[in-house]
Amino acid sequence: MSVLQGSVEQLLPQYLEGKDYSGIAVVADKNTRKDCYPRVKELLPKHHLITIQDGEEYKNLDICTIIWNKLTEVEFDRHALVINLGGGVIGDMGGFCAATYKRGIDFIQIPTTLLSQVDASVGGKLGIDFQGFKNHIGVFTQPCAVLIDPAFLATLPERELRSGFAEVIKHCLIRDRDMWNRIRRMELEEMPMQELINHSVATKKAIVTEDPTEKGLRKILNFGHTVGHAVETFHLEKDRLLHGEAIAIGMICEAYIAYSKGMLTETELGEIEEYIFSVYGAVQLDPQDFAAIAALTGQDKKNRGNTVRAALLNGIGDCSYDIPLTKKDILKSLKYYCGIL
Amino acid sequence: MSVLQGSVEQLLPQYLEGKDYSGIAVVADKNTRKDCYPRVKELLPKHHLITIQDGEEYKNLDICTIIWNKLTEVEFDRHALVINLGGGVIGDMGGFCAATYKRGIDFIQIPTTLLSQVDASVGGKLGIDFQGFKNHIGVFTQPCAVLIDPAFLATLPERELRSGFAEVIKHCLIRDRDMWNRIRRMELEEMPMQELINHSVATKKAIVTEDPTEKGLRKILNFGHTVGHAVETFHLEKDRLLHGEAIAIGMICEAYIAYSKGMLTETELGEIEEYIFSVYGAVQLDPQDFAAIAALTGQDKKNRGNTVRAALLNGIGDCSYDIPLTKKDILKSLKYYCGIL
Numbered sequence: 203m204s205v206l207q208g209s210v211e212q213l214l215p216q217y218l219e220g221k222d223y224s225g226i227a228v229v230a231d232k233n234t235r236k237d238c239y240p241r242v243k244e245l246l247p248k249h250h251l252i253t254i255q256d257g258e259e260y261k262n263l264d265i266c267t268i269i270w271n272k273l274t275e276v277e278f279d280r281h282a283l284v285i286n287l288g289g290g291v292i293g294d295m296g297g298f299c300a301a302t303y304k305r306g307i308d309f310i311q312i313p314t315t316l317l318s319q320v321d322a323s324v325g326g327k328l329g330i331d332f333q334g335f336k337n338h339i340g341v342f343t344q345p346c347a348v349l350i351d352p353a354f355l356a357t358l359p360e361r362e363l364r365s366g367f368a369e370v371i372k373h374c375l376i377r378d379r380d381m382w383n384r385i386r387r388m389e390l391e392e393m394p395m396q397e398l399i400n401h402s403v404a405t406k407k408a409i410v411t412e413d414p415t416e417k418g419l420r421k422i423l424n425f426g427h428t429v430g431h432a433v434e435t436f437h438l439e440k441d442r443l444l445h446g447e448a449i450a451i452g453m454i455c456e457a458y459i460a461y462s463k464g465m466l467t468e469t470e471l472g473e474i475e476e477y478i479f480s481v482y483g484a485v486q487l488d489p490q491d492f493a494a495i496a497a498l499t500g501q502d503k504k505n506r507g508n509t510v511r512a513a514l515l516n517g518i519g520d521c522s523y524d525i526p527l528t529k530k531d532i533l534k535s536l537k538y539y540c541g542i543l
Numbered sequence: 544m545s546v547l548q549g550s551v552e553q554l555l556p557q558y559l560e561g562k563d564y565s566g567i568a569v570v571a572d573k574n575t576r577k578d579c580y581p582r583v584k585e586l587l588p589k590h591h592l593i594t595i596q597d598g599e600e601y602k603n604l605d606i607c608t609i610i611w612n613k614l615t616e617v618e619f620d621r622h623a624l625v626i627n628l629g630g631g632v633i634g635d636m637g638g639f640c641a642a643t644y645k646r647g648i649d650f651i652q653i654p655t656t657l658l659s660q661v662d663a664s665v666g667g668k669l670g671i672d673f674q675g676f677k678n679h680i681g682v683f684t685q686p687c688a689v690l691i692d693p694a695f696l697a698t699l700p701e702r703e704l705r706s707g708f709a710e711v712i713k714h715c716l717i718r719d720r721d722m723w724n725r726i727r728r729m730e731l732e733e734m735p736m737q738e739l740i741n742h743s744v745a746t747k748k749a750i751v752t753e754d755p756t757e758k759g760l761r762k763i764l765n766f767g768h769t770v771g772h773a774v775e776t777f778h779l780e781k782d783r784l785l786h787g788e789a790i791a792i793g794m795i796c797e798a799y800i801a802y803s804k805g806m807l808t809e810t811e812l813g814e815i816e817e818y819i820f821s822v823y824g825a826v827q828l829d830p831q832d833f834a835a836i837a838a839l840t841g842q843d844k845k846n847r848g849n850t851v852r853a854a855l856l857n858g859i860g861d862c863s864y865d866i867p868l869t870k871k872d873i874l875k876s877l878k879y880y881c882g883i884l
Binding site for chain 2: 224263267270271274277279280281301302303304305306327329332333335337338339340341342415500501503505506508
């Protein structure tokens with residue numbers, strides 16, 4: 203699988219050259235249809251546009267059925283191509299539909315959000331939410347290519363951009379102390395975004411190439427996500443948090459747990475906390491919700507049996523995985539986050 | 544992936560030895576629950592039984608949702624095992640659910656019908672029907688093991704056994720003229736079934752190992768299925784035909800097409816036709832349905848664009864693939880089958 207960065211005008215025709223697809227479909231949502239599709243449309247031969255509703259709450263089996271139906275109606279055979287043009291929801295769900303249509307047809311990802319450019323589009327994790335659990339049904343299948351055009355980021359609201367940046371921070375914290383030391387001294391507006399996208403993609407690609415189906419090393423990418431996913435899931439209904447906003451909370455909580463286990467120094471914990479609070483602020487969590495949030499960590503896909511297992515920093519720039527956490531660890535970390543420990 | 548033949552009392556404990564599954568579920572239908580599960584139950588530690596309705600009409604997304612729900616309810620993590628105990632429907636659908644639950648957990652197939660023992664359980668094709676199209680949504684994922692116990696065949700109605708035998712015939716016709724010459728001189732009752740199961744599994748395994756995702760060679764396994772699947776799909780609603788009964792029709796039709804293209808001699812066509820009619824009899828097809836059946840061949844997963852492509856015999860024991868067929872070829876072959884050409 204190749205991950206290419208550049209303008210879509212250059213990358214897409216390059217990808218299609220010499221390929222003889224029997225059909226092409228673009229999956230978009232109403233935002234990318236308006237903001238991104240006009241540039242893509244010009245580059246494609248005759249194709250079908252499948253527009254789905256926008257938002258995580260539509261990442262489900264009903265929308266998959268709509269996509270599968272559409273591919274069936276236009277009589278796509280196994281030699282057709284699906285192009286997923288959008289953020290993580292489009293990439294994960296459009297990819298899942300392509301990977302399961304007639305047992306799998308070609309698909310490429312054109313991620314249009316920072317989050318999907320630095321994270322979701324790389325690594326072959328596809329899927330949908332099910333019964334309130336994130337990415338509960340899915341497969342590991344690599345796309346044929348990932349085409350990253352940073353110009354699409356200009357179409358994003360600032361809050362989305364900030365949210366996606368949480369994964370950039372994560373990649374620095376788990377693998378690259380030097381880059382961490384660079385970014386934590388800069389404002390978000392002055393970041394060298396193209397360089398950071400490359401850095402994140404290279405970091406993630408190296409990890410998933412070594413362990414594509416998450417038997418071991420790949421679990422370090424889950425840093426911040428054990429608590430973060432639970433916080434995100436808990437807030438799906440009310441006071442929606444964006445993915446990166448929840449992961450920012452998770453990274454502070456899990457840094458605290460690593461500190462409490464002697465894996466991070468107090469200085470390192472302070473550094474992480476100070477920077478993340480400076481970018482994301484402190485989210486008001488209600489202590490009455492902590493037990494429910496802690497319970498949700500039980501559904502993480504990295505767990506084994508009833509034990510919650512997390513990836514924890516072993517110093518900044520290094521990360522261990524499969525570390526068992528107790529409910530108490532998680533409750534304490536949430537209290538720490540809220541300054542009530 | 545290992546395919547093992549023997550008694551389930553020997554094979555299942557052998558498979559489980561040294562494995563530390565966090566949970567085990569058995570997927571069965573009401574027939575295998577009654578006829579096969581009592582033997583399996585004794586061999587397993589604490590486990591969950593998921594019973595689904597019996598029949599191809601239940602091989603759909605609604606039943607998948609029931610299975611996924613059940614796995615979620617019992618809080619299966621990624622280290623759990625699904626055991627599919629049944630025919631092709633159970634194996635294909637239970638396998639698909641396991642291969643997509645949390646992006647894939649371990650599963651093994653214990654096929655209990657001749658059809659699934661000699662065909663469906665080997666090769667990693669999983670999936671469900673969708674909008675009337677067979678196996679339209681699915682994945683290629685190899686099970687961890689296939690455990691074949693021929694003793695389960697004693698629980699089958701004779702018609703089921705005869706239907707499954709069509710795939711044994713197919714494996715001889717596409718790859719082994721000597722075996723073809725042996726079986727066509729025997730009555731079904733006197734067949735050395737264990738030897739034939741081994742022969743079919745070995746034939747299929749050799750082919751799918753060479754080409755797991757059906758880019759080329761594997762397509763020869765589709766012999767008889769281009770017309771056969773269309774006949775089967777057409778009869779899903781009324782006058783249900785079993786899979787093998789439809790494939791028997793397909794093999795005669797496609798042998799005729801091969802003959803008409805100079806790939807089979809008249810003697811070879813006669814041999815094939817005579818033997819298959821002797822086992823399956825001549826099914827009454829209504830010439831008014833031929834156009835609809837021919838139209839259904841357009842949805843075969845081996846096609847490219849609007850051209851139907853089939854695997855045709857190149858003499859007995861040899862098979863070519865990707866041979867374009869016209870609607871006229873198909874219509875003529877159906878007329879030939881009915882003796883009205």
